[in-house]
Amino acid sequence: MSCVHYRFQSRLTYDSLQFEGLNITVGELKRQIMRRERLKFCQLKISKAQTDEEYTDDDALIPKNTSVIIRRVPAAGLKSSKRRFVGHQAGPSAKSSQTGDSSLLSLEQLLKTENLAEAKASEEDKLKAVMYQSSLCYYSSRAAALLRISASGGAQGFPAASCWRWTTQTERES
Numbered sequence: 001m002s003c004v005h006y007r008f009q010s011r012l013t014y015d016s017l018q019f020e021g022l023n024i025t026v027g028e029l030k031r032q033i034m035r036r037e038r039l040k041f042c043q044l045k046i047s048k049a050q051t052d053e054e055y056t057d058d059d060a061l062i063p064k065n066t067s068v069i070i071r072r073v074p075a076a077g078l079k080s081s082k083r084r085f086v087g088h089q090a091g092p093s094a095k096s097s098q099t100g101d102s103s104l105l106s107l108e109q110l111l112k113t114e115n116l117a118e119a120k121a122s123e124e125d126k127l128k129a130v131m132y133q134s135s136l137c138y139y140s141s142r143a144a145a146l147l148r149i150s151a152s153g154g155a156q157g158f159p160a161a162s163c164w165r166w167t168t169q170t171e172r173e174s
Contacts, residue, residue, distance in 0.1 A: 003018045004029060004062055004065070007049075008072070023061035025060065026046055026055045041075050044072060047071070048066070104121050111132055
């Protein structure tokens with residue numbers, strides 16, 4: 001059995017791909033690597049490890065025991081997603097219970113509601129209430145009050161780490 005040693009540009013170690021014969025085509029090497037690495041929706045660029053010469057023709061032959069470097073490239077027909085994850089913002093979601101329909105429950109009322117599934121409120125407010133209620137048993141009464149203020153939009157996001165340290169220190173002193 002013959003083999004070709006390959007590594008992705010972002011990796012440090014080489015993997016080996018075995019095949020029969022003296023040579024393997026670039027196209028066949030790409031297919032086997034994509035199957036082995038379970039890659040989808042990308043194209044591979046293959047170049048020699050020693051010379052950085054890129055194989056452009058899929059019918060080109062790569063001799064056995066050759067080391068190559070693989071680069072992943074987005075597929076030509078796919079559009080890149082320009083979505084980016086943005087951390088928690090208390091902007092529109094905090095105002096949803098105040099500016100929305102008057103028949104909807106406010107977040108403060110949801111924090112005290114037992115059955116959130118049937119409560120009339122926005123999904124965002126229900127999720128905030130679930131997160132608050134599920135973590136309530138882990139905090140002391142002082143920390144729970146700070147968490148309630150945070151969940152109702154009184155503070156931006158969760159209280160700072162220094163606030164939590166202050167809370168635990170004052171509870172130890174009392």
